[in-house]
Amino acid sequence: MAGAARRALAVAAAVMMLAGVASAVVYEVGDKAGWTIMGNPNYAAWAASKKFHLGDTVVFTYLKQFHNVMAVSKSGYKNCDTSKPIATWSTGNDSVVLNTTGHHYFLCGIPGHCSAGQKVDINVLASSAAPSESPSMAPSPAGTEPSSAGSGSAAAAPSPKGNAAPRTIDGCSLVATIAASVISMVATAVLA
Numbered sequence: 420m421a422g423a424a425r426r427a428l429a430v431a432a433a434v435m436m437l438a439g440v441a442s443a444v445v446y447e448v449g450d451k452a453g454w455t456i457m458g459n460p461n462y463a464a465w466a467a468s469k470k471f472h473l474g475d476t477v478v479f480t481y482l483k484q485f486h487n488v489m490a491v492s493k494s495g496y497k498n499c500d501t502s503k504p505i506a507t508w509s510t511g512n513d514s515v516v517l518n519t520t521g522h523h524y525f526l527c528g529i530p531g532h533c534s535a536g537q538k539v540d541i542n543v544l545a546s547s548a549a550p551s552e553s554p555s556m557a558p559s560p561a562g563t564e565p566s567s568a569g570s571g572s573a574a575a576a577p578s579p580k581g582n583a584a585p586r587t588i589d590g591c592s593l594v595a596t597i598a599a600s601v602i603s604m605v606a607t608a609v610l611a
């Protein structure tokens with residue numbers, strides 16, 4: 420009884436810690452292919468296979484004599500317009516922290532590379548959507564953040580009650596009372 424409860428509480432605490440703290444992820448753009456036109460990596464498919472959240476980082480890895488990275492506007496992305504970059508990186512190993520939600524458009528500024536497919540649209544979701552299973556593909560307007568994760572409040576009340584049924588019989592009631600106090604002690608220990 421207490422063991423299972425303890426395990427459940429520990430798991431719940433771990434999940435909350437993961438959701439709240441350890442959410443930042445580093446993504447290698449193009450995975451093993453990196454940032455290139457060799458082999459025509461499909462950056463749209465790559466981006467679609469990920470869920471980017473606020474605070475995550477994308478890393479562009481490439482040979483700097485052949486490529487670079489430009490952050491551009493939506494129309495710049497669409498038209499492969501390299502004339503007005505918002506920012507440019509050219510070290511060959513560039514980390515970009517995604518610190519705003521919505522679309523982040525990147526392309527390679529070397530002539531011909533963007534139109535050859537070296538461009539990526541990274542759509543950043545709010546960090547609160549981090550927990551693994553979020554079934555919505557969310558085609559909704561940017562900025563709407565599912566604030567379902569009531570971080571903190573759930574942890575404060577592990578509710579050791581709920582066993583109302585055994586009340587009628589004294590022995591069971593006593594067991595329930597003991598179980599409740601054990602669970603609350605465990606909860607305190609786990610959450611401390």
Ligand SMILES: [Cu+2]
Nearest residue numbers: 486527529532
């Ligand atoms: Cu390039």
